[in-house]
Amino acid sequence: MALDPLRSEDDKPPRPAAKGKRWVRVTKAVNGIDTEVWEEVADEAGGAQWGARESMRLISRETPRVEGPDKVTGRAVFTHDVRLPGMAYACVLRSRVPAAKVTLDLSRARQIPGVLAAIELGDGEVRWLGRPIAAVAATTPEIAEDGVRAILATYEEQPFALTPEQAAAENAPKVNSRGNVRVLSKNTDSREVDQALEASPVRVKGTWKIPVQHHATLETHGAVVDYRGGAEATVYASTQGTFTISPDAAGRLGLRPNQVTAVVEHMGGGFGSKFGMGIEGEAACLLAKELARPVHLMLDRASEFHAAGNRSGGEHQIEIGVGRDGKILAFKARVTRHGGVAQGSGHPLPYIYARDNAVFVEDRCIHTNMDASRAMRGPGHPQASFSMEGAMDECAYAVGMDLLEFRRINLPDAKRALYMRQLERCAELIGWRTHPHTRAPDLSDAEVKVGIGFAIARWGGGGNGQCKVEVRIAQDGSVEVLSGTQDLGTGTRTYCASIVAEELGLELAAVRARIGRSTFGSANASGGSTTSASLAPSVKHAAHNARLALFEKVAPALGATASELEVAPGEIRVAGSASRRIAWKDACAVLGPAGLSAQGEWQAHLAGNDIGGAQAAKVSVDTLTGEVKVLEMVAVQDCGLVLNRLAAVSQLQGGMVQSLSYGLFEERVVDPDLGLFLNANFEDYKIAGAQDIPAMKALFEDDPRGVIGMSEAAIIPGHSAIANAIHNACGVRLREMPLTADKILMGLEALKRG
Amino acid sequence: MSDATSPHDAASREPSLSRRSFFKGAGVVAAGGLVGEAVHAAARGASLEPVRMEGTVEIELEINGARTKVAVEPRTTLLNTLRNHCAPPLTGAKLVCDRGSCGACTVHLDGAPVYSCMTLAVDAVGRKITTIEGLASPGELTELQSAFCAHDGTMCGFCTPGFVMSISACLENDPSASLDEIQRSCSGNLCRCGTYPQVFEAALDAGRKLRAKGGR
Ligand code: FES
Ligand code: FES
Numbered sequence: 001m002a003l004d005p006l007r008s009e010d011d012k013p014p015r016p017a018a019k020g021k022r023w024v025r026v027t028k029a030v031n032g033i034d035t036e037v038w039e040e041v042a043d044e045a046g047g048a049q050w051g052a053r054e055s056m057r058l059i060s061r062e063t064p065r066v067e068g069p070d071k072v073t074g075r076a077v078f079t080h081d082v083r084l085p086g087m088a089y090a091c092v093l094r095s096r097v098p099a100a101k102v103t104l105d106l107s108r109a110r111q112i113p114g115v116l117a118a119i120e121l122g123d124g125e126v127r128w129l130g131r132p133i134a135a136v137a138a139t140t141p142e143i144a145e146d147g148v149r150a151i152l153a154t155y156e157e158q159p160f161a162l163t164p165e166q167a168a169a170e171n172a173p174k175v176n177s178r179g180n181v182r183v184l185s186k187n188t189d190s191r192e193v194d195q196a197l198e199a200s201p202v203r204v205k206g207t208w209k210i211p212v213q214h215h216a217t218l219e220t221h222g223a224v225v226d227y228r229g230g231a232e233a234t235v236y237a238s239t240q241g242t243f244t245i246s247p248d249a250a251g252r253l254g255l256r257p258n259q260v261t262a263v264v265e266h267m268g269g270g271f272g273s274k275f276g277m278g279i280e281g282e283a284a285c286l287l288a289k290e291l292a293r294p295v296h297l298m299l300d301r302a303s304e305f306h307a308a309g310n311r312s313g314g315e316h317q318i319e320i321g322v323g324r325d326g327k328i329l330a331f332k333a334r335v336t337r338h339g340g341v342a343q344g345s346g347h348p349l350p351y352i353y354a355r356d357n358a359v360f361v362e363d364r365c366i367h368t369n370m371d372a373s374r375a376m377r378g379p380g381h382p383q384a385s386f387s388m389e390g391a392m393d394e395c396a397y398a399v400g401m402d403l404l405e406f407r408r409i410n411l412p413d414a415k416r417a418l419y420m421r422q423l424e425r426c427a428e429l430i431g432w433r434t435h436p437h438t439r440a441p442d443l444s445d446a447e448v449k450v451g452i453g454f455a456i457a458r459w460g461g462g463g464n465g466q467c468k469v470e471v472r473i474a475q476d477g478s479v480e481v482l483s484g485t486q487d488l489g490t491g492t493r494t495y496c497a498s499i500v501a502e503e504l505g506l507e508l509a510a511v512r513a514r515i516g517r518s519t520f521g522s523a524n525a526s527g528g529s530t531t532s533a534s535l536a537p538s539v540k541h542a543a544h545n546a547r548l549a550l551f552e553k554v555a556p557a558l559g560a561t562a563s564e565l566e567v568a569p570g571e572i573r574v575a576g577s578a579s580r581r582i583a584w585k586d587a588c589a590v591l592g593p594a595g596l597s598a599q600g601e602w603q604a605h606l607a608g609n610d611i612g613g614a615q616a617a618k619v620s621v622d623t624l625t626g627e628v629k630v631l632e633m634v635a636v637q638d639c640g641l642v643l644n645r646l647a648a649v650s651q652l653q654g655g656m657v658q659s660l661s662y663g664l665f666e667e668r669v670v671d672p673d674l675g676l677f678l679n680a681n682f683e684d685y686k687i688a689g690a691q692d693i694p695a696m697k698a699l700f701e702d703d704p705r706g707v708i709g710m711s712e713a714a715i716i717p718g719h720s721a722i723a724n725a726i727h728n729a730c731g732v733r734l735r736e737m738p739l740t741a742d743k744i745l746m747g748l749e750a751l752k753r754g
Numbered sequence: 755m756s757d758a759t760s761p762h763d764a765a766s767r768e769p770s771l772s773r774r775s776f777f778k779g780a781g782v783v784a785a786g787g788l789v790g791e792a793v794h795a796a797a798r799g800a801s802l803e804p805v806r807m808e809g810t811v812e813i814e815l816e817i818n819g820a821r822t823k824v825a826v827e828p829r830t831t832l833l834n835t836l837r838n839h840c841a842p843p844l845t846g847a848k849l850v851c852d853r854g855s856c857g858a859c860t861v862h863l864d865g866a867p868v869y870s871c872m873t874l875a876v877d878a879v880g881r882k883i884t885t886i887e888g889l890a891s892p893g894e895l896t897e898l899q900s901a902f903c904a905h906d907g908t909m910c911g912f913c914t915p916g917f918v919m920s921i922s923a924c925l926e927n928d929p930s931a932s933l934d935e936i937q938r939s940c941s942g943n944l945c946r947c948g949t950y951p952q953v954f955e956a957a958l959d960a961g962r963k964l965r966a967k968g969g970r
Contacts, residue, residue, distance in 0.1 A: 068903035069895060071911035072918055074846015074886035078911075081837070081845035089838070141834060142827055218850050218858060218912040218946050268848075268912030269946050301851045489910030489947050646906045650952055654909060657948025682855040682944060690937040693950040 013038045039465055039604075048537075048544035048603055050641055050706065058498035058508055062646040065494040066513065067266070067487075076266045079238040080298050082224040088116050089141040090287050090297035092132035092280060093148045094306055098160035098369035098675045099173065100126045102133055105152035109136055112150060114143035117290050121283055126155075127175070128341050128369050129162065129670075129677055130306025135283040137295050163672045164315070164338050164366040175341065175367040184343065185363040193360035196330035200321025204394045208318065208387035209736040211667035212338060213311040215376055216687055219268020221308045222298030223281040227253055229292035234261045237281060238298070240270040241525025242484045242518050248277040252285035264486040264516040271658075272375035273309035275525055280307075305680035309374030310668065312337050312344030316387040320354070322395045326409045328354040333387075337365040342372035345379035351388035352419075352458055353410040370670070370677075375527060378712035381457065382659060382719065389455040389720035390735060393727060402438050403454060403724075415612060419456050422614035422636040422701070426454060429634040429697055430616045441731035443751075447623055450631070451729025454616045455717030461639065461709035462609030463533030465602040468521030471500055471539075471546040474595040477588040479504065479511045481542065485523035485535050486516050490711060491647030492531060496539050498644065503543035504550075505567030506584065521599075529709025533607040536643055536707045542600025549598050554587045608640035608705030613713040615656065617694075617721040621729045623748055626741030630660055630694040630722060637698070637713060640705035648710070652698040655714020661688035663719025667738050813879050817844070818888025826875050833859045835875035836885060846886035846915045850944075857943030858912065860919040861885045867923040869942075886915035889922060897963045898922045901956035909947035916943045921957045929964035931957075 013023035023038050053060055070076040095102060102125075106118040117137045126133065136147030160175075161167035167180040174180065197203060219238050223245075227233040235249045245262035253260065267274070277285070284297035299308060314337045321330035331354045337344030343365040350359060396406035404423050411419050427433060435452050436442070442449050470482045481500045487493045496513040504511075514520065524534050551562035554572055558565065558580050566575045573581035588595075618632040633656050642648050665686040669678045679685040719737065727733045732747030807828035814823050817840065824839045831852075836844040847870050850858035854872040861870045862884040890896045898918060901907070908914040917940050924931050924939030931939070936957045945953070 064903050064906065065908070067911070068906075068908060069899075071908045071914045072886075072895065072899040072902045073890065074844070074915045076911055077845070078848075080848065081843070083838075083843045083845065140827075140830075140838065142830060216946055217910075218848070218856070218944065219910070220850075266911060269910045271946075301853075489908075647909075650906045650909055650947075650949060653951050654948030657950060658946070661948075681853065682851045683853075687944060687946060688948070688950075689944055690940045690950055690953075693937070693954075696951045 048541045048606060050540070050606060053641070053702065056502060058502045059495070060642050060645065063494060063498050063508065063644045065491050065647060066497055066508065067493055071266070078219055078266045078268050079222065079224055079236045079264070080219055080268070082236045082296065084224065084226055084294040087224070087294040087296050088137040088139065088287070088291060089144050090135050090137040090284060090295050091141065091144045091148055091300060092121070092283060092297070092303055093134040093136070093151050093153065094130040094303055095126040095133050095155075097126065097155050097157050098129040098162060099158040101156040101158070102126055103154045104134055106134065108152060109147040109150040112143065112146055114139045115147040117287050118147055118151065119283070119286055119290065121279060128371050129675060130303065130371060132279050132283065132303065132307055135287060135297065137287040137291060160369040160675055162368055162370060162670045162675060164336070164368060166672050167366050167368045175369055180367050181364060182343070182367070183362065183364050185361060187360070188362070190332060190360040193330050193332050193358045196358035197319055197321040197332060200329045201324050202322040202395070202398050203319065204322070204391060204398055205319045206391065206394070206735050208316040208390060210313045210315070210383045210386060211737055212313040212373070213376065213662055213666045214305055214668060214685060215269070215271045215273040215309055215311070216685070217269030217271060217273065220299040220301065220304040221274060221278055221280050223277065223284045224294060224296045225249065225284045225288040226294045227285070227288040227292065228294065231255065232259050233288070234263060235281075235285070236263045237277070238267045238274060239264055240267075240272075240274045240486060240488060240527060241276070242486050242516055243522060244276045244525055245281070246518050248282065249285050252277075252282050253289050262518040267486060267488055270488050270526070271377045272379065272527060275527065278308070301682065302680045305685065306677055307371050309376070310340070310371060311376035312339040312373035312383070314338050314344065314347055314383055316347065316349060318349070318387055318391050320391055320395055322399055324399065326396070326399050326401050326406050328357055328395065328410045330358040332360045334362045335364065338368065339365060339373035340368055340370035344373045345375060347380045347384040349384050349388060351381070351384040352412070352415070352456060353388065353392060353407065355412055377655070377658065377715045378457075378459065381459070381712065381716045382662060385455055385457065385716050385720045386723065386737065387735070389717070390723055390733065393453070393724045394733065397440060400439055404432070407454070418612045418638065419614060422612060422638070423454055423456065425636045425699070426614050426616035426634050430618050430632060432616070437728055441728050443731050448620050449623065449729040450618060450620050451725040451727065452616060452618050453721040453724025453726070453728055454614065455720035455724065457613040457713040457716035459529060459611050459710065459713040459716070460609055461529045461533060461611050461713070463530055463537060463602060463607040463707070464524060465534070466522060466524035467535050467538035467602055469535070469538045469542040469600040470521055471542040471598050471600070472595060473546060473550060473588055473591065475588055475591050475593055477585040479506065480514055481511060481539060482514045482520045483523050483535065483539070484515065484518050484520040485531065486526060488526055490531065490651060491644050492535065494647065495532070495536055495643040499536060499539045500543040503540070503547055503567075505569050505571065529712045532643060532709045533609070533707045534602060537603040537606030538600045540600070540606055541603050542598050545600060546596065546598035549596050550587065553590050553596070554582060557590055558582060606706045608708040611638050611708055611710055611713055613637040613710070613717065615717040615721050617718065617725045619722060619725040619729055621726055621744060623730060626744035626748070628664065628726060628739060628741070628744065630664070630692070632695045633660065633718060633721070634697045635699065635714070636701060637710055638701045638703055639710035640703055640708040642700050642702065643707060645700070648700060649698045651711050652714045653696050655711065656696060656698065656718045657688055657693065659715050659718030660692065660694070660722060663722045663737055663739050664688070664692070665738050807876065811876060813876055815875065815878055815883055816881070817883045818885060824875065828874065828876050830875050831871050832861065832873040832875045832878050832883070833870035836861070836870065844885050844887055848912055848915060850912070856916070857920060857940070858916040860916040860943065862919060862923060865923065865926070867920050886919055889918065896922060898925060898957065898960040901960040901963070902953070905952045905956040905959060907949055907953040907956040909949050913943060913945040913947075913949070917945065917953055921953070925957065925961055925964060929961045931961055933958060
């Protein structure tokens with residue numbers, strides 16, 4: 001699988017390292033999908049160090065996020081909230097059919113008083129349902145909507161395929177010129193694995209079905225383009241990559257990228273769907289260019305569902321051969337990804353387990369006339385986890401083994417200790433050892449039954465050298481840390497400030513973090529959980545350099561050399577001396593009006609890579625109604641140095657909530673005959689709400705590695721653990737998400753009938 | 755969430771306006787003609803009969819204790835009025851679904867939480883509107899707001915104003931609200947980042963603090 005980061009271990013660096021340099025393997029996000037590449041870095045393990053964890057004051061502690069007061073009072077300005085003088089509000093018209101040639105008459109829209117501009121989007125060819133085909137700007141959003149309604153669209157409709165079944169049928173309309181069903185894997189010879197399966201004493205076989213999920217970010221996609229003519233523009237964008245905006249925007253505005261400043265002060269969720277301008281951002285630019293006035297274009301909710309990405313669904317046909325000793329002997333799968341007009345992220349099967357046995361995977365995709373899938377938190381992994389962990393439980397029950405023991409046997413040697421430690425901890429927290437059904441599901445006739453399930457994750461989470469960070473110390477003692485990076489709600493802004501404050505012996509409030517602006521130092525886009533491991537080491541380096549530069553300036557005043565100095569709370573002093581000290585403010589006064597500025601870049605030794613993570617769920621199943629209630633979820637996660645324990649727990653629990661939601665509720669529903677997306681709203685596309693939340697426990701294993709991103713790992717195993725817990729509770733194996741009551745009742749019926 | 759915006763409720767308090775007639779008005783607009791008639795005076799008359807309004811109307815709203823004049827179309831929601839027609843703009847309430855299914859736009863009308871995307875601005879005339887910006891005195895935080903910060907009840911923060919408004923109405927009613935009651939009070943709010951566990955902790959903690967202070 002090309003997108004599997006752990007599969008490229010044997011790659012060699014491109015050439016021998018230059019003098020004073022060494023090669024490290026780093027994760028880079030390309031459109032949110034993490035790929036591993038070699039990067040040459042300075043070979044010095046000295047310099048900035050995280051230092052002893054026990055002595056940390058702000059890092060690795062529970063530090064409330066610095067923008068909290070802004071967010072709880074409504075002061076925080078998101079892209080949706082930007083209001084500029086003379087600003088026009090815009091909205092889009094979506095194609096109401098999946099495939100067509102469209103001709104538009106915009107004249108009626110333009111006649112409406114208050115409508116300022118109406119433009120066509122695209123080239124008149126529609127290949128997927130809901131593609132934005134026109135945009136209208138007006139003095140109010142209400143009038144812009146009137147404008148959209150007044151557009152006359154004439155569709156020359158073409159046959160379409162909305163579902164994989166339609167697309168794979170004989171004589172299906174062509175969605176992709178290379179064919180609707182495309183085989184992506186190279187190896188076609190399964191004979192060896194077929195033989196190994198044949199020879200296995202126990203075999204488990206099944207087909208897993210995974211629906212298309214939507215990112216459903218609360219802040220929709222879009223931008224506010226502040227262009228008033230001339231040679232400069234500012235683009236406020238709801239994006240996961242500050243630096244992904246200017247090049248696209250400049251193209252549409254007829255400017256050079258360095259004439260366009262991108263701003264991302266706060267952003268309301270991305271989860272992998274927000275890189276670059278998108279059709280909606282480009283439309284905002286075109287309208288602003290035409291009007292020479294600011295344009296606000298944020299998608300409405302229905303457009304967001306239709307045209308702002310999704311997590312690819314799929315189908316996994318799996319066959320596993322197991323020995324009587326519980327060892328998996330052979331694994332065969334056919335993966336079919338459903339990514340709309342795109343091919344979808346790879347679903348890396350076999351997932352974690354059974355990788356060094358006879359393995360054959362055929363990887364295919366089926367194209368439909370639906371919006372392209374995009375990366376979504378842990379691209380491909382939650383899908384692979386669902387079928388793999390389900391199949392693992394089925395195998396364990398088939399050979400009559402404890403679920404954890406079966407996993408122990410089939411984990412890769414190098415990871416066994418890690419995962420078993422995490423699984424055992426989950427088992428202890430959720431009461432597995434006292435649970436009455438550890439080797440077989442509960443088949444009693446109790447009305448409400450309780451079950452437990454487990455699943456694990458893996459992710460890279462490493463960093464790379466795309467960040468440039470500046471720390472400024474002013475003569476009056478104020479300190480700023482600047483980076484163009486974006487805070488998606490992960491706590492980026494807070495750790496920027498806390499790392500610098502920690503290094504300089506200051507209180508958190510004494511350091512101001514300024515981020516989310518493309519005029520600040522470059523930073524990577526937030527994809528593949530690569531932000532923290534890239535940015536935090538760079539911030540640390542800048543802070544370290546700032547401290548050393550300050551010591552140089554202050555040393556004469558203390559009659560010492562720079563190397564003798566150290567920081568203490570609010571002051572700088574000669575190490576080991578009680579009297580030779582200078583208060584922070586006085587120390588900074590020696591800097592003169594220019595103050596001091598220090599730069600930082602990525603330090604490979606301050607980051608780590610490669611994490612696991614285990615989760616367990618306890619559910620109750622009402623066998624009369626089929627209702628599932630998740631009672632409890634626990635997670636144990638490694639992630640190197642935890643930058644902020646408060647934000648990290650939020651992040652981990654947030655991932656668990658999202659996977660609960662994925663497992664129990666989420667599914668895009670289309671009408672294949674009428675060509676409609678039936679649940680493009682929050683009433684019919686349900687996501688987890690307050691009353692769906694179980695008791696939760698999220699624990700971190702501290703390990704001595706540097707910073708590692710863990711947000712993706714958090715979302716990978718939860719729904720699989722829930723599906724396994726349902727099976728453990730009542731014997732119904734659901735191989736299709738969402739795990740709804742109707743499927744459970746049908747499963748119970750089938751069990752009864754034997 | 756109680757829906758204080760149904761025409762019946764509104765009619766019992768204030769002369770109200772049939773929503774259908776607004777949408778009719780909108781239809782006229784869509785067809786390309788605007789009838790520029792300011793008829794808000796009729797809206798404030800004593801009659802309980804439905805009132806037809808068209809074009810732009812000038813109304814006075816009481817927002818966060820201050821009287822504010824705005825000129826809006828009768829079909830303009832309270833949410834869009836707050837966000838687009840007030841100076842300075844009150845953008846704390848968020849537009850997420852625009853149809854009453856996410857709670858991000860929650861404000862208080864006479865102390866009760868409502869979806870401001872499901873409330874017309876003209877229906878809010880004569881009622882006390884409180885938005886997230888006006889919940890605490892300037893420069894201060896309510897117990898609940900502080901607890902949200904301390905317990906990390908916010909991640910991306912887009913849903914946060916809505917949750918704060920829903921739960922603060924609940925705690926205002928009953929500072930000893932149970933976890934179950936708190937969950938119910940924000941069951942009309944969605945959070946995609948999954949902050950729920952921290953939000954509940956914050957709410958319970960704020961309740962404790964409010965009780966210790968004796969009331970608010
Ligand atoms: S925006 Fe009002 S409920 Fe969603
Ligand atoms: S904090 Fe992001 S949606 Fe709730």
